Amino acid sequence: MPSSPEQVVSEVGKRLAEPRLGKDALVKLLKQAENALSELSQSSSLHDTLHPLSKSLVQTTLLSHKDKDVRLLVAVCFIEVMRILAPDPPFTDKVFKEIFRIFISEFAGLAETSSPYLTRRMKILENVAALRCSVIMLDTGCQDLVLDMTKIFFSAVKQGLQQCAHQAMLSIMTQILNEKVTQPLLDVIFRNLVREDKGASHKLAVDIIQNCAEKLEHMVRNFLSSCILNKDAAVNEHWKLHHKIILEIFQCAPQMLFAVIPSLTHELLSDQVDIRLEAVHLIGRLLVFSNLRFSEENQYVFVEFLKRFSDKSAEVRIAAIDAAKACYIAVSSGNVARDILKALEGRLLDFDDKVRIRAVYAVCDLAKSNLSSFPFELILQAAERLRDKKISVRKNVMHKLLDLYRDYCEKCSKGTATINTHYEQIPAKLIVLCFDKDCESFRPQNMELILAEELFPSSLSPKERSRHWVEFFSYFKSQHAKALGIIFSQKRRFQLDMQAYLSLRAKKEEPSAEIQKKISVLFRKMSASYKDTSKVEECFEILQQMKDNNIFKDLTELSKESTTSATVRSTRDSFLKRIGSKHPIYNFCKELSIKFSHSILNCDIICAILESLLPLRNESTNYTESACDLLLLVAMMFPSLFQGSEEYLLKLFSEESVLINEKTLQMLAYLSKSVCHLSVNLSSDVYMLLEQKCIEGTRAESKYAISAIASLIQSPDDKKFAKLCEKVVGGLHDNLNVPTLLQSLGLILEHSPCMYMLYDDQIISFVQHVFVSPEFVSTPGLSSLDEDSTCSFSCKLKIYCLKALVKSYLPRTTARDRIEHFFKMLLDIIREEFKPITIWSSLGMPLGTHQHRCGMVGSDLIVMIRRPVLGSGLKRSTDQVSVDSISDVGAAVNPALRSTIPDVGGVDGSIRTWAAPTVNPCGSVRASRGR
Incomplete structure (x- = not known):
């Protein structure tokens, strides 16, 4: 075989012309031609050298050969000949058409990236692009082949194909389109x-x-x-x-x-809803992709787009809302964003409930996308839909606001957001839904589930929950606190009933019929906490029939107040796993486990709140005030949740701070009186602080301080009471904070009657001194009343004296021995005070402070007489004198008081009583009065 490429090409061309060549021979010859052609450079002088090969290649048998190897090699040889003889390859238009057809058939195989033929196919593609063969295709009338090739390019190109293939295809298509666009x-x-x-x-x-x-x-x-x-x-x-x-x-x-966009207003103004709908979708996306610059470049189109927010079709208005949401997420600042938000705001009051719901969803989703900068006024307007006339709207708004609040809490826990007073107002908006009587989903029993399961992300720690509880509780007004109190109260009743049921179930000694009767009553009561009472009773009965005692052990564990959040979750999971997710009462048991456990607030959260207060003991802030208010409410409803927080309580009350006020003292009083047996010892530090409040605090503070001391000490005769009483009596003589000391004195004597015997004379002497003194000296800081006040400090002080005396006589065990002496003293006061009343009333002059004193005397005496133990042991004559005297005075003071005097004229000498109104310091009569 000759060695030069020209000779090889010439010889192969001659041999290919031989008849009846087999596939193997053809493949061998074509490969030799391919190798030789690749060594030749472009030159028109090679025309004669390549003529034999070109002539052999165009023969019908090779162009239409069925074997793919042969066809591929023929295509490679053709493109090489075209390369060498460019720009004038020696082929007719008819031959070109066949050549291009074989090229295109090979392009279809480009998608086979693992094929061994890929290299040769790529060679053909790159040379077609480089030689601008597509122009020849158009010149020779091969438009149909151009279209086929274009389709093959798009079907063959894919990820993984060499970038050079993509560039070659792009080059070919560019050549075609630059020549002719069809x-x-x-x-x-x-x-x-x-x-x-x-x-x-x-x-x-x-x-x-x-x-x-x-x-x-x-x-x-x-x-x-x-x-x-x-x-x-x-x-x-x-x-x-x-x-x-x-x-x-x-x-x-x-x-x-540029010339197409303005015509989109034609679609926005179309009378066909589907056309306007598609136009709104399109313009919304154009705004997003342009970062709202589209509105500046196409103002007329944008104005018509904004008008679609008030389109007559609800479907179009909803589409506009969705577009607004996407636009604001893309760009949240600037005039265009404000215009879009304003249009969205208007849909919150849309007459179609579906549009209102979608608008609320959009507002909440936008707030989630940018918690810090989204205008909260818009969120508040969305929250107003909680009062929507449609129940479906109220439900959807509630769930969307909950979703927003959970997202906010989660971002706060991750540090991507900070406490925001705006978002902390959401729970206050939600909780008042329990007053909604139109929808069962808003009943307090169901709102309890929302507070327990939907208010916070399940992964939120007790510390984070406590932080948010305190923050949003600061926005609770009386109606919100009332709603939360209702939820807590019903939850507490359910827990007590459930505990009673578990206790009955554990009993073995009582007859089963009697136990079953009691259990049925409890089931009926507890069923009121669910939507479908009848079905719930059946579920309770099914639960009762279960034999696995571990189920009821888990329930008992759930009721423990000191159980941590992690333990509650673990116990609930265990309980529900024992029930089985496919059991008919699984959902009932899931709700039961929430209601029975301390799922809203638990001991972990209470400890976290108390712990957060300790560093702030000397600061009076909204946070500390809200925390104290919340702790007081919990202490009233669930005092047992403070178990485990005794250490924090001791630290809180161990030294004077701005947090030791009426609320915290009231909380301590509730905790001290509860049956949860908090292990809080009355340490010297705590006692000293409480004692200080009894002497130097306000009347309200002394009231709760005495109550806490009385509950925490071992016995009413404890020496602490004796020492405290001694200090109080001594303070009275020193004329220091007298109103508070009188309050403390009355409460001490009520809790520890034996103290009266020790200081009887001193107390009576002080009271008489107050009443006979022409003008009692006012305590600094406490005597400044308004000039127009109808009850002076002196009048109030005498009333406080009477209150203290009445409290000292109320204990049943010692009252009988001293009651006659007390009545005689009161009658003396009444007669003394009655004289000016009679004179002034006869002259038609205002009664002033005497009216208040006499009214209080009569009122306090009525309270004592209404005590059965006191009344039954009194002499009839003494009672009648007292009542007659009170009646006379009451008639002079206020005729309404006369009808409230108890009748002591029963045949058995007993006192027949009614609910007696009392006179307040301003002289009005009221039905009852707290002491």
């Missing part, structure tokens, strides 16, 4: 431009449009304008996709659409 060719490009998968074929279409934007603009503009303006005429198969085409072109070559 609608069929444009349709193929559009079809791949709007593909959903956004793969390599989409990328090729985008690149083609970007490269040929100027050439394509005219035809694209005509096509899109026809689609927009002639809706009734189907331009072609893609006329329904023109919005997608606009959207894609807007992202890659927006300059092509």
